[in-house]
Structures are given as C-alpha cells and as structure tokens.
Amino acid sequence: PFCHRRNYWISGFVFCEPLFNKSFKMAMSGLKVLPECTQTYQDMQIHKKSDSKDTPSRPLRALIMQISKDKKSVEIAEKIEVAGEDDSEQESEYENIIRDYVPKNSGRWIVLDLCVKPQHTGQETKRLACLSWAPDDAPVTERMLYASSSDYVKKALKVPNWIQCNDESDLSYATILDK
Numbered sequence: 001p002f003c004h005r006r007n008y009w010i011s012g013f014v015f016c017e018p019l020f021n022k023s024f025k026m027a028m029s030g031l032k033v034l035p036e037c038t039q040t041y042q043d044m045q046i047h048k049k050s051d052s053k054d055t056p057s058r059p060l061r062a063l064i065m066q067i068s069k070d071k072k073s074v075e076i077a078e079k080i081e082v083a084g085e086d087d088s089e090q091e092s093e094y095e096n097i098i099r100d101y102v103p104k105n106s107g108r109w110i111v112l113d114l115c116v117k118p119q120h121t122g123q124e125t126k127r128l129a130c131l132s133w134a135p136d137d138a139p140v141t142e143r144m145l146y147a148s149s150s151d152y153v154k155k156a157l158k159v160p161n162w163i164q165c166n167d168e169s170d171l172s173y174a175t176i177l178d179k
Contacts, residue, residue, distance in 0.1 A: 031149045033074045033156040037065055040076060041157045044113055044128060062097050063111040065153070067145060074153055077101070077108065090115055094173050102171070107134045107146035109153055116177055129161040129176065130154065136166055 044060050062080040067073075078101050083093050094112070102108055110131040117124045132153075134146040154162050163179050165171050 031067060031072065031074055031145075031152065033153055034076070037063075037074055037076055038157060040079065041111055041128075041159075044111060047113075047126070059113065061093055061113055062101075064097075064101055065109040065111070067107070067142075067149070071145065074109070074149070082113075091173050094176070098171050102133060104168075105135060105137045107132075107138055107142055109133070109150070111157075111159070112176070114177070127161060128159070129163055129179075130157070130159040131163050131165050131171070131176070133165045133171070 040060070040063050044063060047059050059082050060079055061082045062078070063076065064078040064080070065074050066077040068075045080097055080101065083089060083096075094114075097110075097112075102110065108131075110133060112129050112131065114127055114129055115124050116127050130153075132146070132150045134143050134150075136143075138146075150162075150164075153159075161179075163170075163176060169175065
C-alpha cells in the first residue's frame with residue numbers, strides 16, 4: 001500500500017505517520033467518557049467525600065455509569081454513599097446496590113470501593129474494582145455497544161481491577177471478592 005506521508009520502519013513493517021502517532025479520544029463505538037465520571041472516579045481513588053449537599057458527606061461506596069440516552073457518552077447513573085460508619089456492613093450494602101441500582105436487562109459499569117482481605121497478607125485493604133455488567137438478557141445491540149466501549153472506559157478511568165459480569169452468578173459478593 002502506498003502512503004504519501006512519512007513512513008516508519010519498525011521490525012520490517014511500514015507504518016504511516018498518521019496511524020503511528022494517532023491518539024484516540026473516544027471509543028471505537030463513538031462514546032466519550034464525561035469529565036464528571038473521571039473526576040468522581042479519581043475522588044473515589046483518594047477516598048474523598050461526595051459532593052452531595054442534601055445529605056451528610058460520606059465516602060462513596062459505588063459509582064454506577066451508563067451509556068447516555070443519545071448513545072454519545074458515558075454518564076453517571078448513580079452515586080451511592082457508604083451506609084455505615086465502617087466497612088462492617090459491606091456485604092449487605094453490596095447486595096442492596098446490585099438489587100436496587102443494577103438493572104437485570106441493561107448494561108452498566110459499576111465502580112465499587114471494597115475492603116478486601118487477601119489470603120497471602122491477611123490484612124484488610126481498600127480496593128476499587130470495576131464491574132462491566134453486560135447481561136445476556138440485554139438487547140444484542142446494547143450488549144455490543146457496552147462490549148465495544150468497555151476497553152475505552154477502562155483506559156479512560158485507568159481502572160486496575162476490571163471484572164466482566166454477564167449473568168447474576170458473576171455478580172455475587174463471593175465471586176467479586178475472589179476476583
């Protein structure tokens with residue numbers, strides 16, 4: 001193939017300059033992650049308080065994101081604060097979040113602030129995990145949109161712990177802690 005721009009040779013392959021230097025600003029599906037999503041995720045990383053004015057400030061337990069109605073961006077669906085003073089009720093909070101805020105037939109990205117106890121250290125540590133929920137019961141086009149955008153959302157948020165969930169057994173509390 002002919003390329004009229006500068007070519008680069010890398011281990012026997014020719015790359016055209018526009019392809020080699022291109023930085024992607026959106027997912028292959030055309031979605032953009034809104035700045036409020038990345039800012040809220042960064043706030044969760046440093047365990048800041050939520051900016052809710054009508055309730056006392058508490059750290060966030062979960063951030064639930066969805067594809068906007070116009071299918072052009074990733075937006076915040078819900079911000080859920082920690083219910084108790086500590087992490088003793090974490091399992092019941094998790095079950096309530098999944099039951100109340102995660103639809104059974106529509107995709108979501110769920111960022112959770114969990115307190116886990118790894119077997120090799122035995123000490124409790126806080127960890128952010130992102131669940132990519134694309135249920136088998138969702139319409140095919142929606143599942144494809146969530147699947148094609150998940151990698152971009154992961155890169156935009158810089159999420160280290162990514163868990164793919166396709167059915168309700170993948171969403172169980174024990175399964176999430178094992179991953």
